[in-house]
Amino acid sequence: MAPNTFNVGVVGYGMSAKVFHIPLITSLPELKLYAIVQRHPKPEDDAEKDHPGIKSYRSTEELVKDPAVDVVVITTVPETHYSLASLALEAGKHVVIEKPVTSTSEEADKLIALAKEKKLLLTVYQNRRWDADFATLTHLIKSGALGRVVEFESHFDRFRPEAPSTGSWKTQAGPASGAIYDLGVHLLDQVVFALGLPKKITGFVGIQRQGETGGFEDACTVLLHYDGGVMATVKASVISPEEKQLRFWVRGDKGSYKKYHMDVQEDQLKAGKKPGDSGFALEPKENYGVLTSAKDGKIVSEAYPTIDPPTYVEFYRQLAQALSGQGDVPVKPEQSRNIIKLIELAKESSREGQTLPAKL
Structure with missing residues (x-):
């Protein structure tokens, strides 16, 4: 049918x-x-x-x-x-x-x-739940390859020291603007999707570019505190002069996963590549992350292939199923509401200079 x-x-x-x-x-x-x-x-x-x-x-x-x-x-x-x-x-x-x-x-x-x-x-x-690197990381966590996760770092760092010449909502002061609402939304959503909601939050939201006078907050660092000493760090910086940018560094009591480079889907879509085209969403081998494991008292590191992701199409596939009454929506609005509340708390924490309870 x-x-x-x-x-x-x-x-x-x-x-x-x-x-x-x-x-x-x-x-x-x-x-x-x-x-x-x-x-x-x-x-x-x-x-x-x-x-x-x-x-x-x-x-x-x-x-x-x-x-x-x-x-x-x-x-x-x-x-x-x-x-x-x-x-x-x-x-x-x-x-x-x-x-x-x-x-x-x-x-x-x-x-x-x-x-x-x-x-x-x-x-x-919240399309970045279907990034290939994040899908790989969640697979490693669920499989137990990292053991009990104690530190979770997630970065969207760039080297863009000059203020943008043309503005959009992402680069102008105003409601829901700045790095924390643009990139921070993705970072926080991925961490909460993987680890759940935190108990406390510490935020550092501000301006890194010299001479920025428009009030646009171009950087953020947010610490999410969990029970048992577990800590997650999300960071978006515009002053990061690195040859390759760190994306994930997640450490557990059995191993760690370190990943550089961004998911390829955005650049491919911008270049006109479409879902279903050969190579869509597939990461080149030189961009694979590194899985480090503690085995028999030794530390062993090896490249860990990025898994073939369901791709961003999965969002709309799940939506179509929900419209047909065959499942839930791909992202529950309550989850996205909680991310906005965490951003509000992070900004409050940054203004007050203190850690706050994550009361949602």
Whole structure:
């Protein structure tokens, strides 16, 4: 029997929509790219020309009035997520929100309550749960190869000492802006997915670039304290002059896993490679991480092949199943709400200069 097909309307036509959502949606037969909201198309940037046959709207208000739309995907700037998601839910549409889910945990709580009231699906695009290196790391943890994990480091470090010449929400002061809302959301989500919620939190959120006057916080370090002396560190820096950047360093009482380099899917999607193409999401051998094990009193290190990941398509595959009533959403909105609350606590901790209880 042919699968159910669900019409998807995408709000926004920037990089997020073009790179991280539309190629995944169009790769699945259960989902149909039905409509796109693009407020100001240009001759060289027109969703209707790029995707012949779609419905083209200029506002989300128009989109949600279309009875044929089943799912609304919101890819706009974070400060608009709450209002646009509320609009779609009120109109009876299931909703996918690009991360971060909202500017505040209070807004996230309101959306979760509204989705439950309307009996609609609400989920958040935390795509890096399906990074190949993270999938490899979670496999090693679950298999017991590292033993009891005591330290978990996760980094998105770069060497970009000059302030960006053009701004986006990621590089301007404002609601849900800065490194902690951009990269920190991914890092915190992965740690909490792997280890659960912490007991305490210590945050260092600030500015590393010299001469930055706009108030944009370009760096963050967050310590997550767990029972039994377990500590997780997430770090995003723009002043990291390294030939290769550390991504993960996770240590346990039986071994450790150290990994450099970023997952390849983002760069591949930006370059036009699509899910299903040869080599998509597969990491080159020279980028493999190193597994170090304590065996018979000796320390032995070896390259550990990165596993073939389910890829970012898995997010939308699970969404399609949930729409058909055959499973849960790929990312529960409560989980993403908790990440926003952790960010709020990290910023408060940084301002006050003290460790805080992780009361969510």
